[in-house]
Amino acid sequence: MCTTFHRTGQALPALRDVSFSVSQGEVLGLVGESGSGKSVTLRSIIGLARRYGNVTGQVRWQGRDLVGMPDRALRQIQGREIAMIFQEPMTSLNPLLTVGLQLEETLHAHTDLSKVARRDRAIEMLNLVGIPSAKQRLKDYPHQFSGGMRQRVMIAIALAATPKLLLADEPTTALDVTIQAQILDLILQLAQDMDMGVVLVTHDLGVVAQTCDNVAVMYAGRIVEQGPVRGVLKHPRHPYTVGLMRSVPENLPPRTSLYSVPGVPPSLDALPRGCAFAPRCAACVASCEQDRPPLSLITEGRQVACFNPVTNEQGNAA
Structure with missing residues (x-):
């Protein structure tokens, strides 16, 4: 997979020949300095990078190539089969909508649940990620949650439709050490319970050592080393x-x-x-x-x- 951005007629290769595989239930760590291409890799996999760049090559997902897939068909996979947790929940969550509505929007787009069932599922997901008084907190807005709780809401939204692959882009950024450990433990436990593959982007090699099965080291848009x-x-x-x-x-x-x-x-x-x-x-x-x-x-x-x-x-x- 290659991803190229364009600036005033100049092609800027952000990713060059990136190739790896993730099995069901496997946790793959992506590490490297800032600017090495880790976040662009995740966005290229799920199709978000095509909005502002050119993605070529192949992204094989269950026998289908996501690179050449039309936007409408790709949207059926985004969130339902492949979900993503972004770095900063405060900018990823809509500050004008309650967390309950944002959870139910995901369920409405990717499931056939009724309105009542969607609400019950939203409560179930908030309970699953450890948010107390989940039923009451559905009515709260993102600013009424702490940083750790907002990240838990993001995890609940990402996993609401029970995806088979989770792309986690530095999910513990800007959180204190105790909350970081809780969030990582939560992601790994849910991945195990749901038999879900995970691609985890992080700068912390200690986290990689403790949580990942395999690791890929990126530099200047390429994978320079990978293995167990x-x-x-x-x-x-x-x-x-x-x-x-x-x-x-x-x-x-x-x-x-x-x-x-x-x-x-x-x-x-x-x-x-x-x-x-x-x-x-x-x-x-x-x-x-x-x-x-x-x-x-x-x-x-x-x-x-x-x-x-x-x-x-x-x-x-x-």
Whole structure:
């Protein structure tokens, strides 16, 4: 899958040859720095990126290609079969409508339930996500909920039509640590109960280690490494993944300088000719600057896009 934006006649490649699969009941983590293409990937999957960009390639969903699907047919899948939780619930929820009405709108669009049944289902969903006095709170507006409760409402709306795939775009952004843990536990528990696949976008590698089955590391619109979460995080093979792991502070003495990956990610209008990470990579070789390394299988279940991948010993040392 590729996604391109256009600015004054210039094509800006936001995603290039992104490819992964998610099985029923699997949790896949998407990690990388801001601007690496994680959110655009989710929007491209569900068809939202086509409103302001050009999505090419294929997005295979239960034998159908979502990329070439007409908008009307795609809307039957959005929310019903594939749902999405956005980063900031206060801007995703309509401040002029009660949460009950917004829940019932989703059910009206994606189910055949009667009006009474939709209300009962809305109450059931609010109870399911842990909102007390659910029946009374149907009449409340988004601003009457705390940040954590608004995120729970977003989860209830996303899961109301019992989708088979959930796209979670940093669902714990701007929440305190305790609420973050509650929201993540809730998503994982509901995913298990509903046998639902999840694609989780996050910056927190600790969250990935605790919640995900597989992980894909993104940089400059490409997946540079992917595989089982334990193998990728314990033995990273791409220099960028090694840098991300080194950036996580662990058992450091006081006043120790924190590590950060040198340099900054490239702009979409100034991508390097070869490997996008080459200008920041200490392991860069001549071929890195001239050619783009393909995402290749290096061992069972592990793929890396690098001409000079890190050995297991080097990865352990990092």
